[in-house]
Structure formats: structure tokens, C-alpha cells
Amino acid sequence: MFCIIDEIWSLRLSNGGSRCDGRVEVYDNGRWGRVQDSAWNINDSNVVCRELGCGSAIFAYNSSRYGESELPVWVNHVHCEGNESQLRNCSTFTLNQTSSDSIGVGVLCSDHLQLRLSGGGSTCAGRVEIYYNGSWGTVCDDSWDLDDANVVCGQLGCGYAVEDKIPGFCGRSKGQIWLDEVRCSGNESYLWNCPSAPWGRHDCSHKEDVTVKCSEHKEMRLVNGGRRCEGRVEVWYNGTWGTVCSEKLYREEAEVICKQLECGPLAYIEYRAWIYGQGSGPIWIDEMKCSSHESALWQCQFDPWGKHNCDHREDAGVSCKELRKKPPSTAVVVCTTLGILLIAEFVALVIIARRQSARRDAELRARGFGFYEAIYEEIDDTLPGNKFSQMDDSISGSIDSMNQIEYYTSDPLGCAHSTSELPEGTSSSVRDLVPDDHDDPESKAIDCPGGQFSTDGGADDLLMLTVAGGDVDIGGESSMIPCFQSLA
Template structure:
């Protein structure tokens, strides 16, 4: 790198020169950086080197699109005080176990000319709330018609808030009072700004503010799992459905409650699939607010808060109508475990097949695959997807190789992969994950005594 470092470092495919996919110049060829261990310390060095202020977020997973050149850097570990990315600890140039789905990106504070045209209102943080856009010098809302995670993802990225956890509609974060500026938004997911997405012309809509769209982003400090629980049941995967709103737990009314709605709850909690959706206060009556009524999930939502429903707290119910679920839960989770770490939500991935535990090969293993594991175990979202036996080498069968999850699967066994036991790997390639919910180990969980030093 030269003294300024600007000529050998750039941010590509972003909304400005201060946000995008990190690319470095080496041997006269531009290449990318792998997101293994990529974090705000590393992103901060990039932002400072480019004269772009401080780092707002450090998105991985090819957030700003996939590069097509070499993956030059992997396992970058900056102290945060370096003058250039090339001064940070990392593997030797070009040595990596990554693919371009793991390309690292940054959003710097020097990018702040974009957010003033977009904001999240009436939420618990700047990264969660009702979506509002500025047009003709007036703030207005977005209608929830066709509103989904792709659209919410663009909002989160534009605001430097990470990825989208949920895309709630139905005035989830209260009703706005200004114009409904956008309707039928249809983002591809790669746009740099919400205003770049396909939609009806500004102000043309058939909506009211009861349909105002919202988002919850990964950098909001809100965990999708922490917003939902099953109470008064025989296990954490069966019970009365309770949701957290305005820092208070409340119940869900059983009006229109069915297996599709229960299925979203089970998947969100990492409890497998829904076996039944009992109503009528089957698991006892709650005593707090009835937060949701007339819930109508399509079944594909990542969180119950993304399903269509009446506005929060609006209902014609009593606690004799409290909704519940029974999930497949324990049997399904028992077929997957994370070992060799102090938390049940981090470690080497092991799966049960033919009554024998075995590992997963790191070939093509990425953050999307890790996300399915974390969700299945009720451990939130994936913080990282590691390879090369970072959590120690297993000694049993290598059951899965070339795993390729879409990210929506309820269980790792639902993802595309080679046939069970078919692999070209060794245990030096065992895959691991670190999830966002680092829950303590249960007493009966088997764990190897050797703990990795970086946890």
C-alpha cells in the first residue's frame, strides 16, 4: 500500500465511495476480502484509510454483491489502530478457504449523505422502526403491500444497519400521519437505496396507515428469538405464544390462528415444524396485554412479527382465546449439536445420522448455512461460519459435504448437499459456527474439554 492507501483499496458496488464491497490491489489485480472474522475493528481501518470517517457496519456474506476476482485476504484481524488494511494480521495474500458469497463490505460514516432520505421511526433504535422516506421535502411512509425481507434488506443496508431480521407490516411500529409515498415495492435485494427499487410512482397507492411497513435490522440490538417465547408448556418448544412489545410480554389471540402461523413460530424459535396450533387458552391464560389478533402468516416469514395482523394491541379477544403451539422441537434439535465451546450456540457442527454423530465439511460452508444451524438450535442468527476445524477435529464420520442452504430451511438436513457420508474431506476441514445468542451449555451436553482461545 502507498502512503495514502487510496490507490490500492476501494469499496465497490455500493451507493458511494464510502460504502461497498472491500477490494484490495495486489500484484496489479483487484480482489476481495473474506468475511471470516471480519468485524467493526477491521472495517474501521478501511474507513480511516479511505478518509471516510468511522465504520457504521461491517456486513459480510456478499452484502454488496459477489466479486469475480481473487479472494486476496482471509482471517483479517486488525487491532483497529493500523493506518492501512495491509498492516493488519491476516493469512498470506491469496491463501483462503472462502468463496465470493463471503465477500466482506463496509459502511462508513462518510456515507451519511444517503440516510437523510430514509429513516426508521417509532422504533426502539435507529435500526428498527416504521420505514419513512423523504420526497418533495416531506416525510411519508411505505405501504406493506408485497413488502418482504428483500425490501427490508435494502433499507437496512442503506442505513448501515446490517441485514434484515424481519419486515413487519400492519402498522407494527405505529401509524404514520404523512403521505403514503411508496406502494408495491419490489426490490431485487441488490439496490443501494430503497428509491432505486421498483414500485408504483411516488404517492400512488391504495393503502392507509394501518398498512405502514417497518423493518427490524440485525444491528438494532433486537434478537428475533428474544422477542418470542412459549410459556406454560412442557418444554421451550411447546406452550402459550407470547411476544415482546414495548418491553412488555403479551399473548396472541386465536382468531384465525392455524398451522401456518404456528409454523412460523416454531421456525423462529429453532423448534422445527408445527405439530399443532391449539387455541382456547390450551396452555393456560396469560395476564398481560393481548398484543396480536387476526394473525395471517403465509408460512414463509422468518418471524411472527413479519406476518399480517391487526395493529399491536388492537383486538376483540380475552385470555380464554390465547393461542399456543406444539413444535416438533426436541426430536429435531437432537439431530444437530455444536460442540467444543463454552456455549451450546457455538462450536463444531455435528449431525446425527444412522444413530451416529458426525461432522460437516467446510467445502462451500458459509454464513447462510450457519444461519440455518443457529435458527434450528434456537440460537438466533449466525455471527460467523468457520472452517478448518476451528473448534477442533471430530473423530467420527464426516456426514455432510458441499452443503448449500438457501437460508430458509427449517433444518440443516433440508439443505442441498452431497448424499450422507459422500465427501472428499478430512477432519481438518470440519465446519463450525458462532451464533448471535451465546446461550450456556445444558448439563447433559457433551463437550470436548479443549476450548478455542478466541471465544
């Protein structure tokens, strides 16, 4: 309790989080009494905050926020303009009234400060957050060290700091960053008593939010069991992991363990380290006695931390049934959400990139690039290599469609010559078209590789000629045609 006292008048805010937050009470005639007013507003609250040196009023409350008081009613029907220096200077101010037609009042002032650790699994671990000026905000880690963390742990009654930053802590805060460049000596009672930049002035983001783990932070886990709800019982205390002695571990104690880990009902207890193995380090808990209604194992009765009369061969193990439910941890939820958002952002970028590419292609086609591509394709189709390929396809198609009589084969040199024999598989209809007295063109000379091909017959008698590597001399005339490489 904090108050302003003189011989006649005293004022305080009680049952709140600090001297600048709580139910309004006055001291008169040697006793504390309460203030009641059905029309209490922000102007009245501003006068109270100013009188107490607590800045300005953020909220005006009725007493339901802070609980009803059993004190007598000393003041009611208050009406302030808001610029008065003391509450007793307000008009229609009445003392020693026992009227019950109004309600108790409360005030939250801007200089009300609170400190907490959030998202770390207990009140003694997590992100450092300060309540100031009506909202929760964080602390930037510029210049932050173990001395600063020790002040936080001491202020919260959490012992001393074992880590000034929690490795792998996931989850960012929103809202204000209240403090930056904090430099504590380690002896301060409150974090805001340490030298720092002015409230709300900083040059960092929530990526640099401070986290702290204190010695009084406690955690539990099951290890070496193959799944989360089965294994050797281990407890984090005083900055290290230790085990639990199974000597007095009965069903009630094991059920508390399963409940604390948010697992299903107890399946069985392992009293020896045969299945889950022996632990190492301290044996933190021995001689337990639980009623099974506790929410955490350290709420049960047991010997002082670290005092025991067993060894690691008696390390306790527990098997609980799995229980499907939402994660126990705010940090897990935040990490999962951030991961999903990153994936969604990546997919959106891919979609945008594809749409932009399609839009560019459409613009190029609109500018005529599609027309030029068609021209390039037509030119490519008329190149010599392609022409011969098309010619070969055309000739083959003609043979099939017109039932050509003569069949040409290639000799080992790659030249083609005619034969009256038809290949196997030729239909009888084709054979019937060939007369028995049909004469093949008579070849007078074949000197294909680099030479000439002469014949007495006319060129009209040949249905197809394919030779390689020279010229062709047809008849007795000096008609010379190229001798092309066989395409067969």
C-alpha cells in the first residue's frame, strides 16, 4: 500500500498491481475508508493520479475490478473538473457519508508498471514484457546482459538468471517496444530503475525482443520412451535437468505427471531404470506425496529440492496414454502459424511470377513476335535437310498408295539398284500388277562412288532411282544428273 499522508488527509490505491493502480481509499479520523460514486469518471480519476504522482488516468473503474471493500464509506458524490491538484479540492465533496446508493471506484494511472515473462512455459521464463501507459510492451536486447536478466528474475521472485536469452525461443510480440539500451548494475529492485533510453524510444524490431530464463523456472519431460508421453521423468530446476526418485512414486503422483504433460491417463509406472535407462545429474525430487488434484508435480509435498536417499538406478519412468489435443505451448502455435504464413507467401510469389511471365508473353505476341516465329518455322521447313526428309516421306507414301512395281535395294556401298523381286510381305495385288514379260531397265554401268551411272534405257522407264556419290549418264546422250547419297 502507498499513500499520501498529512495530519488531515490521506489517499491511496489498494488491491491493484502497483501504487498507481487500485481501489480509491481515503484516510480520515484515524481510519481508512472508501470512496463511492455512481458518476465516477476520467476527470475524477485524473485528479487522483496527479495527487499520487502517478501521471494521468488511463481508466476509471468501479470497485468490481479490485473487489468490494468492507471499509466504511468516507467520500461520495465527487465531481471534479480534472485540473484540481487534490481530490478534496473537488466540488460536492462529502465526508463521513454512509450512503449506499453508489458504488466503489478505482483508477488505473499511466505510471502503473508491471513486469512478466511470457511464452516460456512458466512465470519464471519467457519474453520480458512490461505494462506501461495502459498496454503491454517488450524490451529490446540492445546492451542486454546477465545483470539486466538478474534484475528481472529478482523482481519477479524467480531467483537468479540462468540464461539471459533463451536459445530457440519462437514467437514474436506485437505492440509497443517500451525499453531499449537497458544497463542495469544487477542490484536494482525494478527493471525500470535501471538506466535506459526514454520510454518508447528505440531503434529495433520485435526480432530483438529480450527473453530470460530464471533459476526458479521448472519444466518436466519424459525421455528415452520413443514418444512424448512415455519415458524417464526429468525435471528442469536451477538451470539444469535432473531426475525423480521412484521410491515413493505411486499412482497419484504418476497421474499428476501425466496431467501436467497434457497426456492421457496413466498406463504404468517404471520403478527401475531398466526400460528407459539411467539419467545423469542431480536427483531433484524424492519422497513425494500428491493428492492427484495438483496441476504440477512441484505442487505436491516432497523433500527439499535435491535432497534424496536413492541413486539413478531408481530413476522413475512413466507411460501415459496419448491424448490428441491442441498444442500445450503458445510458442508452438506461433511457430506453426509463422511457418504456414511463410509457405503461403512463397506460393503467392510463384503465382505472381507466373502471371507476370504470361502477361509478358501476351504483350510480345501482340507486338508481332508470334508472326516472326511463324516465318522462322516456314524457313526451317524449306532447308535442304528437311526438304530431302520430306521427299523421302513423299516417295514412300507414293509407293504404298500407287503399288509401285519396281523395288530398289542398296548394295554394300550404299548405292541403289533395281530388282524384279518384291520384298516379303508385299501384297498379292501388287504382284498381280506386274506382267510376266516385264523387263527391268538394263544397267550398262554402275560406278556410283564418285563415278557415273550409264543406261541404254530412257529416263522415262525408271520409276525411281537412288544412287550415291556421282553423276548419272542416261542413254547414249551426255545427260548427267547428280548421284545422291541413298536415304534408305
